[in-house]
Amino acid sequence: LNPKEVTVDVATQQMLEKAQHDGVETIFDRAVTMKACNIGAQGTCCKVCSQGPCRLPLPKGGIEGDDTRKGLCGATPETIAARNFARMVAVGSAAHGDHGRGVVETFIAMANRETEDYSVHDTEKLMEVAQYLNVPTTIMVEGEDGVKRPEMRETYELARDVGQKALAQWTSQEGEILSALQAPPARLEVWRDLDVVPRGIDREIVELLHRTHMGVDQDYRNLVKQCSRAALADGWGGSMLATDLQDIMFGTPYPMQGEINLGVLKEDHVNILVHGHEPLLSEMIVVASQEPEMLEYAKQKGAKGILLAGMCCTANEILVRHGLPTAGNYLQQELAIVTGAVEAMVVDVQCIMENIANVAECYHTKIITTNPRAMIESGNTTHIEFDEHSALEDARKIVRQAVENFPNRRPGVMIPNAKEPMVAGFSKEAIKYHLGGAFRGSYTPLNDNIINGRIRGIAGVVGCNNARTMHDSGHLTVIKELLKQDVIVLSTGCSAMACGKAGLLAPESAKVYCGPGLAEVCETVGIPPVLHMGACVDNSRILMAATEVVKAGGLGKDISELPAAGSAPEWMSEKAIAIGHYFVASGVYTVFGNGLPVTGSPKFQKFLFEELENLYGGKWDLELDPYAHARKMIEHINKKRAALGL
Numbered sequence: 001l002n003p004k005e006v007t008v009d010v011a012t013q014q015m016l017e018k019a020q021h022d023g024v025e026t027i028f029d030r031a032v033t034m035k036a037c038n039i040g041a042q043g044t045c046c047k048v049c050s051q052g053p054c055r056l057p058l059p060k061g062g063i064e065g066d067d068t069r070k071g072l073c074g075a076t077p078e079t080i081a082a083r084n085f086a087r088m089v090a091v092g093s094a095a096h097g098d099h100g101r102g103v104v105e106t107f108i109a110m111a112n113r114e115t116e117d118y119s120v121h122d123t124e125k126l127m128e129v130a131q132y133l134n135v136p137t138t139i140m141v142e143g144e145d146g147v148k149r150p151e152m153r154e155t156y157e158l159a160r161d162v163g164q165k166a167l168a169q170w171t172s173q174e175g176e177i178l179s180a181l182q183a184p185p186a187r188l189e190v191w192r193d194l195d196v197v198p199r200g201i202d203r204e205i206v207e208l209l210h211r212t213h214m215g216v217d218q219d220y221r222n223l224v225k226q227c228s229r230a231a232l233a234d235g236w237g238g239s240m241l242a243t244d245l246q247d248i249m250f251g252t253p254y255p256m257q258g259e260i261n262l263g264v265l266k267e268d269h270v271n272i273l274v275h276g277h278e279p280l281l282s283e284m285i286v287v288a289s290q291e292p293e294m295l296e297y298a299k300q301k302g303a304k305g306i307l308l309a310g311m312c313c314t315a316n317e318i319l320v321r322h323g324l325p326t327a328g329n330y331l332q333q334e335l336a337i338v339t340g341a342v343e344a345m346v347v348d349v350q351c352i353m354e355n356i357a358n359v360a361e362c363y364h365t366k367i368i369t370t371n372p373r374a375m376i377e378s379g380n381t382t383h384i385e386f387d388e389h390s391a392l393e394d395a396r397k398i399v400r401q402a403v404e405n406f407p408n409r410r411p412g413v414m415i416p417n418a419k420e421p422m423v424a425g426f427s428k429e430a431i432k433y434h435l436g437g438a439f440r441g442s443y444t445p446l447n448d449n450i451i452n453g454r455i456r457g458i459a460g461v462v463g464c465n466n467a468r469t470m471h472d473s474g475h476l477t478v479i480k481e482l483l484k485q486d487v488i489v490l491s492t493g494c495s496a497m498a499c500g501k502a503g504l505l506a507p508e509s510a511k512v513y514c515g516p517g518l519a520e521v522c523e524t525v526g527i528p529p530v531l532h533m534g535a536c537v538d539n540s541r542i543l544m545a546a547t548e549v550v551k552a553g554g555l556g557k558d559i560s561e562l563p564a565a566g567s568a569p570e571w572m573s574e575k576a577i578a579i580g581h582y583f584v585a586s587g588v589y590t591v592f593g594n595g596l597p598v599t600g601s602p603k604f605q606k607f608l609f610e611e612l613e614n615l616y617g618g619k620w621d622l623e624l625d626p627y628a629h630a631r632k633m634i635e636h637i638n639k640k641r642a643a644l645g646l
């Protein structure tokens, strides 16, 4: 394995060399020795019943004449590929939805003051959420003069109602989930006409899974309809409520300075990495790691201090709210341990590679699992369960274990000398504020710049890393091509981290990478050309930003009319498929890289890549070449501009 051939990131290259030297096997090694299954990659392997697996590979040279392939039960390639696709949407939506459920439960415990570790940080956001959940924010109070006047409700009393109403969006069985009603009216009309407005977050996921059981929904178009309900229940429901309630408890992000890459680790400090997705835990670890007694304890153990950094989306959560350093994105998790400088890697849910337990065995790193839903069966991990009722105490326990591990460092510690400064934390509120120009609190100046052509359009480039493709390279190539053509980029997840490491989240990068129009806008406002909006669950912020652009006027009535496109160049997780589908169902042209398991069924692929546009105004696409990938997005943006007469 030549490290330079698998990643463009210098810190990653250095640590891969160290891993080779230390005799440690990583995902990069296995990606060379283990080939992917071709039939699975085409989406046409069915194993939903025990008469299979029925494998329907695409014949070499493609299908000529009628496609007569069938599974034992008669399932067509379309049914099989659509069922597989549907299961990915269901699992991805479940992951975000269950994350959101955890947030709501903690929110309710907070509102009831069962836990004092969490509190309401952003009352303005509380009001906003109360409004869309139809919770009254005022009560009538009779004054001394006998006249009744409206008064603001007490914060925690209001939060209690908001929490209950939010939870009801998960359990609701009929009607329409309330958070989705924030979409532009024209979009809602599309959804109502197609009968896909989600009825309840849990319900849509369960129904989608049911419909993929052997012998249930055997019409791929009808399956995709339920995919839309579940995906919309994610983007406009589970994810959106998770983001909004997190903002209330931990603060709505505003741009902050931060640092990224493995070079943020400090040799003379206790290094703790929080890795995973839920800020409920990491927020408490932030507090515990900064307590004076804890610092004293670290000093007793011979360290100069405690360095807390994030990995994957948890990193994004603590970055956008506290400016805390980011160690790296998905494909760097094993390599952080390879530095030999990490005392503890604290994990919760999603995107945690099981192999970190094996890598940790070669160093002194403690892997601490914290969530009852996500354990690792390895003698080498410790489980310290995290409960919202004893949150800070649990966090202290975890930090103490890390500190106690500092003296166990082994010789051969090596931290790459690579880190980049960045600005992150562009919530929809922050974008409003920063691009608001003279009239603070409006998207109009952004729209004006799109209308006058300084900004050609908007792209959402998001998603994972994938060991089957060169680390970070797809993200960076697609994004640089877009910037050249004056397309402003909104980013989240591991894509945003790739940008950070490459310097694209620094405002100075605008004049280097952007076309003249976008460079001018960025320089005038003082923003980077790529706006880091947070974790994957915060893709809901992109939906709301798009809604704000529609509301600001001049660019049509619906998200589907905007000169905008979506992309996930290096996707790997099922969450990415759920996200892709809610973008498509929200009217966005969305291009994936790396392959999509639908290519084994030309009919199903045509439905996703062409016919969906007639229904939703958005559609899927697949493009492996990052230059062509960006070109397709730009062509789409140009098409939308032309339709608007721009």
Ligand code: BF8
Residues within 6 Å of the ligand: 277, 312, 313, 330, 350, 351, 462, 463, 464, 465, 492, 493, 494, 495, 535, 536, 537, 572, 573, 575, 576
């Ligand atoms: O939610 S981008 S690899 S870390 S799935 Fe995972 Fe993909 Fe990263 Fe966060 Ni999102």
Ligand code: SF4
Residues within 6 Å of the ligand: 046, 047, 048, 049, 050, 051, 052, 053, 054, 070, 071, 072, 073, 074, 075, 080, 214, 215
């Ligand atoms: Fe085969 Fe049909 Fe069973 Fe799928 S459901 S494994 S196609 S028999």
